[in-house]
Amino acid sequence: MTQEIAIIGAGMHPWGKWGRKFVDYGVEAAREALADAGISWRDVQFVSGAATMRCGYPGYVAGATFAQALGWQGAEVNTSYAACASGSQALAAARAKILSGQAEVALVIGADTTPKGFLAPAKGERPDDPDWVRFRVGITNPTYFALYARRRMEVYGDTQDDFAQVKVKNAEHGFSNPKARYRKKFTMEDVAASAMVADPLRLMDICATSDGGAALIVCSLDYARKIGKASAPRVAAISTVTPTFASAVIEMPDLATDSAVAMEAHSFRAALPRKAYEEAGIGPEDVSVAEVYDLSTALELDWVEDLQLCPRGEAAALVREGATRIGGRIPVNPSGGLACFGEAVPAQAIAQVCELTWQLRGQSGSRQVQGAKVGITANQGLFGHGSSVIVKA
Amino acid sequence: MTQAAKPVIEGFFTTGDKPALLGSRCVKCGTFYFPSVEGFCRNPDCDCSQFESVELSRTGKLWSFTNACYKPPEPYVAQEPFEPYAIAAVELEKEKMIVLGQVAEGIGVEQLKAGLAMELVLETIPDAVEAEGKLVWKWKPVA
Structure with a gap:
């Protein structure tokens, strides 16, 4: 049995400091990916979102937030958080769903709106928190x-x-x-x-933080063949x-x-x-x-x-x-x-x-x-x- | 050094002529921890939950170094005007671990080189409340 899935669509909202909600970047990326794949949003059976920790509750349940913004159509959702690897973990969740035969097509999606200025630790005296301790003694990112x-x-x-x-x-x-x-x-x-x-x-030499959004449409190899995309790149x-x-x-x-x-x-x-x-x-x-x-x-x-x-x-x-x-x-x-x-x-x-x-x-x-x-x-x-x-x- | 200054964080180091960082050591597998841990040993093959408090080696070898050219965000309290300070990562031979810390005042990156013998010292850093500042561990090239 193959362990591969096909990538039939890719989309991105340009990176920048746009001052908009993370949801907007995600939806724009998703629409681009759907158009690229040539499928309809209603064809997506699984939405695998990467969470953002900076945008409140909607960010913690990013998969559902994007699904709602794209228009509820009954797809199952999942949200992954794994810091910088969140997107890959969301992709892995989609792959597991597809390879186990529970879904044919999935949307993998992540977006963020970054705050202005330094990323600083939460306030208060917290000597039990290693992040607080290292900042207290002058060790920054x-x-x-x-x-x-x-x-x-x-x-x-x-x-x-x-x-x-x-x-x-x-x-x-x-x-x-x-x-x-x-x-x-x-x-x-x-x-x-x-x-x-x-x-x-x-x-x-050091990278900045940006707003941005990216999305992939992934599917089973069978589905890719069915829609005439047998030669699509594979994960x-x-x-x-x-x-x-x-x-x-x-x-x-x-x-x-x-x-x-x-x-x-x-x-x-x-x-x-x-x-x-x-x-x-x-x-x-x-x-x-x-x-x-x-x-x-x-x-x-x-x-x-x-x-x-x-x-x-x-x-x-x-x-x-x-x-x-x-x-x-x-x-x-x-x-x-x-x-x-x-x-x-x-x-x-x-x-x-x-x-x-x-x-x-x-x-x-x-x-x-x-x-x-x-x-x-x-x-x-x-x-x-x-x-x-x-x-x- | 101001004798009256209190440690920036309680329980992280001893004071006196020969200050040392305070860590813990798993009584079963011997793994060292800094800062000290309670609870469970993190060695995946060790099921121990007992630790002894130990003083870590006071000297080690410089693994790498850098500096802070900009004032760090809170909870760091910087002196005004801000003076850049160097930072060291020091390898402790016995504990087989690398420990970070600021470098003693007046020593810049141009005076540092990997492999240099470093020693633990205490100095004060500014504090938001205490006028005399707070004591913190720093690394200093062995004279």
């Missing part, structure tokens, strides 16, 4: 990304110029992407001139593994790693794609394009190695050679990545799959990766959440 970046510099000899090159590359990729928020060809000088936030990372693997104790890397919001006295330390990021490759029965050598979670420029380099697209420590060399640019050996973030989008948490993992869908169909215009056959995504969020999805042509 960029701290963690900067520690990883500096570690690369110390161990592999990466430079700030290497990190800036990632930004320049992603800015070039996203320049012509109508869904991207930042469409400007930033230069090395632009990056160097931006303010230092957490040494060695400057403002332009070949979804990995949402949790970390394995003990942790090798200090993770937000912790003050310390797990002690590796009794158990060997493991890298969580590296574990995510490993399971995806296993499930799809392919290896990194089969990948033609990757969409990774570049919360910082340096983190993109970590991902390239976690995806095993090059040996550990060699990702910066790959960037210097131009291998990760469109036209290179293994293009990374042809969409422009988070550098050009900014993070819209519940929509982001779905947006990564939207981009791969368009790439594998050959519909990406000037940012097309020629002959793309296999794409992989990777992301990681708080509290042991992360995902890696493989899409095959």
Whole structure:
């Protein structure tokens, strides 16, 4: 029995700061995905939503909120929350429903409206909450990304110029992407001139937060054949593994790693794609394009190695050679990545799959990766959440 | 250092000449925790729920470092005008864990290098209520 499902529709509301309700972004993305699939909203039997934690109760029950906004038509709903991996978990829920024969067609959807300014912890004196404690002693979010970046510099000899090159590359990729928020060809000088936030990372090394919405229409292979879309891209693997104790890397919001006295330390990021490759029965050598979670420029380099697209420590060399640019050996973030989008948490993992869908169909215009056959995504969020999805042509 | 200042969080470290972070250690598998834990050991193969309170190693090796160039949001209380401070991730050999903390005042990232021997010290950081500030642990290169 096949473990694959087909992606017959993809849609996105452009990323930005639009000041509208998250529901609107989601509905617009869903309508685009439905039109792309050539099916009617009434054909959808299952709505799998990714929750947002910032928009009140409607956000906690996002699946139902989108279903109502699209017009109640009796579909079953589900809502997933898994931080940055929420979209992948929603996709996994849809796949389970389809592969078990309980539904033929599902809408996978996520959208967010982000607040203005810093993401700060809840008020009050709360020494039992690790998130409160680390802010109290001056450890902010960029701290963690900067520690990883500096570690690369110390161990592999990466430079700030290497990190800036990632930004320049992603800015070039996203320049012509109508869904991207930042469409400007930033230069090395632009990056160097931006303010230092957490040494060695400057403002332009770190991604912003955005409003946005993304949607996919997925279905059984039988259904795809029935509507004449037998050659639609397929979801070949979804990995949402949790970390394995003990942790090798200090993770937000912790003050310390797990002690590796009794158990060997493991890298969580590296574990995510490993399971995806296993499930799809392919290896990194089969990948033609990757969409990774570049919360910082340096983190993109970590991902390239976690995806095993090059040996550990060699990702910066790959960037210097131009291998990760469109036209290179293994293009990374042809969409422009988070550098050009900014993070819209519940929509982001779905947006990564939207981009791969368009790439594998050959519909990406000037940012097309020629002959793309296999794409992989990777992301990681708080509290042991992360995902890696493989899409095959 | 102001002797009268109180710890920023109770129970996180000892004070005195040789301050140390206070953690806990599972009595069965030996896993260390910082901050201290109650309840259950998080080692997936350990079913223990008993911990002893331990002082963690006072010295370790610098794993990585950065700084804060902008004033962090509350509950951090920053001095005015804001002065950037460095932050260290220090690897403790015996405990096989990495612990974060600010770097002692006056030491910037340009003075740091991975592998450097670091020592735990106490300094004060501003507090919203106490004029003398509050005591916090920091990492300092071993002289």
